[in-house]
Amino acid sequence: MANILIPYSTGEGQTAKIAEFIADVMRARGHEATTTDIRQSEGSVPGGYDGVVVGASIHMGKHDKHAVEYVRDNRTVLERLPSALFSVSLAAHGDTEEAEGYVEAFEQETGWRPSRVALFGGALLYTQYGFIKRHMMKKIASGKPGDLGTDVSRDYVYTEWDGVTRFAEDFLDGLPSGGAQESHSESAGR
Ligand SMILES: Cc1cc2nc3c(=O)[nH]c(=O)nc-3n(C[C@H](O)[C@H](O)[C@H](O)COP(=O)(O)O)c2cc1C
Known part of the structure; x- marks a missing residue:
């Protein structure tokens, strides 16, 4: 059984939902998975984990600055352990090149080159945005590729959950022994 940490940063909650979904997929395969909101966390990856999925x-063409700082601060651990990044955006739904560009910029800012990267479509949560954000997002959505929704009386979710499941399973399969190994902390001294 592997013990996986899933630190995430989220603005409106979609990345948190995806992180929880990944954790559920991993738990269903008999592993331990812990999600943690980067903004509320201690700032460093605690010991005892076998892998990390960030x-x-x-927002506005950039990954959240807290995520950038977190990855910079934990780069050594992320390079030592099996690790992966999932990036959530609207571009991932309709403009993969743009979404890839966000990840390239993130890699340059942090110096971390994750061996696995997933681009997941995010959400347009018009009913939860305030007046200005709602109208700004409608304008952005109508100008972007991907046929994004513009009916501000409802929300749109572009996350493809089958792809999220595959990403979580592939990550586990890529662990030493296909994720069947003991946690480092648990195996110590046995
Ligand atoms: C104010 C704002 C700005 C955004 N800017 C971008 C952007 O520049 N490019 C993009 O692809 N998606 C953009 N999005 C879409 C978000 O990436 C998407 O809503 C995602 O689901 C947010 O994830 P979160 O809820 O975990 O923060 C923006 C969303 C908001 C609300």
Whole structure:
């Protein structure tokens, strides 16, 4: 059984939902998975984990600065352990090149080159945005590729959950022994 940490940063909650979903997929396969909101966390990856999956969303063309700081501060651990990044944006739904560009910028800012990267479509939560944000997002959505929704009386979710499941399972399969190994902390001294 592997013990996986899933630190995420989220603005409106979609990255948190995806992080919880990944954790559920991993638990269903008999592993331990802990999600943690980067903004509320201690700032460093605690010992005892066998892998780390970082999630961050895009606002105004950038990943959240807390995620950038977290990854910079924990780069050594992320390079030592099996680790992956999932990036959540609207571009991932309709403009993969743009979404890839966000990840390239993140890699340059942090110096971390994750061996696995997933681009997940995010959400347009018009009913939860305030007046200005709602109208700004409608304008952005109508100008972007991907046929994004513009009916501000409802929300749109572009996350493809089958792809999230595959990403979580592939991550586990890529662990030493296909994720069947003991946690480092648990195996110590046995
Ligand atoms: C104010 C705002 C700005 C955004 N800017 C971008 C952007 O520049 N590019 C993009 O692809 N998506 C953009 N999005 C879409 C978000 O990435 C998407 O809503 C995602 O689900 C947010 O994840 P979160 O809820 O975990 O923060 C923006 C969303 C908001 C609300």
